[in-house]
Amino acid sequence: MKLSLNHITKSFGEKEVLRDFSFALAEGERVCLLGPSGGGKSTLLNIIAGLVKPDSGELISEWERIGYVFQEYRLLPWLTVEENLTAVTGCGKEQARELLKAVELDGDRAAYPDSLSGGMKQRVNIVRALACEPELLLLDEPFKGLDTALRERVIRNLDPYWQGRALVLVTHDVDEAAMMDCTKVISFG
Amino acid sequence: MKRFKTIAIKTAVAALWLVLWQLVCVAVNMELLVVSPLTVLRRLIELGQTADFWRFALGSLGRILVGFGLGCVVGTLLAVVCAACSFSRAFFSPAITVIKSTPVASFIILALVWLTGQYVPIFIAFLMVLPVVYANVYQGIGEVDQKLLEMAQVFGMSRRKKLTKIYMPSVMPYFMAASRTALGLAWKAGVAAEVIGVTKGSIGRQLYYSKIYLETADLFAWTAVVIVLSLLLEKLFVWAAGQLEKKKRIKNNESAKRN
Numbered sequence: 001m002k003l004s005l006n007h008i009t010k011s012f013g014e015k016e017v018l019r020d021f022s023f024a025l026a027e028g029e030r031v032c033l034l035g036p037s038g039g040g041k042s043t044l045l046n047i048i049a050g051l052v053k054p055d056s057g058e059l060i061s062e063w064e065r066i067g068y069v070f071q072e073y074r075l076l077p078w079l080t081v082e083e084n085l086t087a088v089t090g091c092g093k094e095q096a097r098e099l100l101k102a103v104e105l106d107g108d109r110a111a112y113p114d115s116l117s118g119g120m121k122q123r124v125n126i127v128r129a130l131a132c133e134p135e136l137l138l139l140d141e142p143f144k145g146l147d148t149a150l151r152e153r154v155i156r157n158l159d160p161y162w163q164g165r166a167l168v169l170v171t172h173d174v175d176e177a178a179m180m181d182c183t184k185v186i187s188f189g
Numbered sequence: 190m191k192r193f194k195t196i197a198i199k200t201a202v203a204a205l206w207l208v209l210w211q212l213v214c215v216a217v218n219m220e221l222l223v224v225s226p227l228t229v230l231r232r233l234i235e236l237g238q239t240a241d242f243w244r245f246a247l248g249s250l251g252r253i254l255v256g257f258g259l260g261c262v263v264g265t266l267l268a269v270v271c272a273a274c275s276f277s278r279a280f281f282s283p284a285i286t287v288i289k290s291t292p293v294a295s296f297i298i299l300a301l302v303w304l305t306g307q308y309v310p311i312f313i314a315f316l317m318v319l320p321v322v323y324a325n326v327y328q329g330i331g332e333v334d335q336k337l338l339e340m341a342q343v344f345g346m347s348r349r350k351k352l353t354k355i356y357m358p359s360v361m362p363y364f365m366a367a368s369r370t371a372l373g374l375a376w377k378a379g380v381a382a383e384v385i386g387v388t389k390g391s392i393g394r395q396l397y398y399s400k401i402y403l404e405t406a407d408l409f410a411w412t413a414v415v416i417v418l419s420l421l422l423e424k425l426f427v428w429a430a431g432q433l434e435k436k437k438r439i440k441n442n443e444s445a446k447r448n
Contacts, residue, residue: 049343066343074340078358087354088344132344 002027002166003048003136008057010043017043018054023186025136030167032177035188041170042071045138048168063166067134069142073121075113081124082109089132099127102157104150118145123154130161137167143176155179224406232410246414249310249392250422253379256311257372260318265364267319268326289320297382306388313382314375321371322364329363330356365430372426376419 003025010018017040025031033041046052047059049068075084085096100106103123113121122145129137143151155162162180169180177185207226214225224232236242271278296316300309333356341351383393392411399408 051339051342065345068340068343070336070340072336074336076337076354076358079354087350088341088346128344 002062004058004060005044005047006058006060008044008047008054008059010040010047010052010054012043018047021057025166025168027135028164028166029184030169030180030182031184031186032169032171032180032182033186033188034171034174034177036172039188041188042140045140045168045170048136049138061136063135065132065134066136066138067129067132067165068138069126069129069140071140071144073113073125075121075124075128077113080110080112081105081116084113084124085128085131088128091131091133096127096131099131099158099161100124102161103127103154104157119147119150122146126154126158130158134165137162137165139167139169139171139180141171142169143171143173151176152179221403221405224409228406229409229413232406233413236407236410236414245390245392245395246418248390249380249383250418252307252310252383252388252391253314253375256314256379257318257375259311260315260371260375261322261364261368263315264319264322264367265326268323268330271323272327272330285320285323288316293317293378293381294385297385300382301386306386309386310379310382310388310391310393314379317374317378318368318371321374322367325363325367326360329360332363333359369423369426372422373419376415376422380415 005021005023008018008021008023009016017038021040021044023031023044033044035041043052045068047054048061049066076088079087081100082093082096085091085099086093091099097106097109100109103126105120105123105127108116108120113124116124122142126139126142129139143154146154167180167182169177169182171177174185210223210226214223217223220228267281271281293313293316297309297313300312304312337355337359338351341355346354380391380393380396382388383391384397385393387394387397392415395411396408396415399405399411
């Protein structure tokens, strides 16, 4: 296993969001965490990404390059769309353009995030995670704000980029788990 | 139309103040105390035709700008060090408080004891700028969006990239606001230092001599020079900041069109 979480517990104040949670992920494996808000799914992603420390338990990860589609966009407002990919992930302009084209944003690469709609920002958020050529992808409600048709096109167009990568998808929508070919679904909450 | 209206209002207000000044001048009726706007303008034109006028004005401007620049650099570096290390913050905090609380006149007298004449206005301008830039930049660093820093951590951004792509753009508005305020402070305190220190080849020295020799027209004229230069500096600063922003936007748009 490339990633394993053993007996993880995490509380925020009085509220315990993860209790004795164990989980493992192999190379190329796709897992979906399904459940309502506040169940600890995002906290789990943050623990895997190294942003939150568990109160107890063990995290073992052999992956170094992680791509994270955050729930909030977290784009740098003073950089253009293209710069948000190249400056943050270190990818080349060519690669950034290919990715932006795949999510139908090739005409907006010189735009600043403030001038984009929520759905457009979300697509930048998605391709930024792919631009670093991650070994592991953490997707926290990645298709939020995209209509059904656009969501399907984005998933299809980015298919070559999803391939071969381990992936943890957090969603409320069971259809997304199927579209992303998740082989394991873990219910939360 | 709106711009025209704004200009018209500003011109009318300026004219009203000039009329008020003239009325005060007529009421006092003693040129030794209050000179008329026309007399000041005439004296300014006379002064402007001499080489010394420009030498004094540029001399003061140069010295104060050097002090301002030093204050900006040291204030920023100090803020970075203090944000990175709590001991540094505890160590420098009393010094900053002392600088902020001490009357500028005390520092000018002390500076006259410590330094030679030319350096006094530089030092005073520096002291005025330092706490303002320090406080604002420090606050700016503290308010950098933690979510962006987390994002940078996940994507493995280097320290240099974090500095140039996250910290610097986040702190820049704080730095610009501080610099704008500090520029006015540095200018006023720097000229005050020149007056008290009677700095050679400076506006302050001319103000001092105007007072000694009871040349009220000169006193008003040099004061007008100080005010005009202060306003020009501020306008120049705002314009330069706007140009930098515009240049960046144009560069990005051109790059997009080219590709």
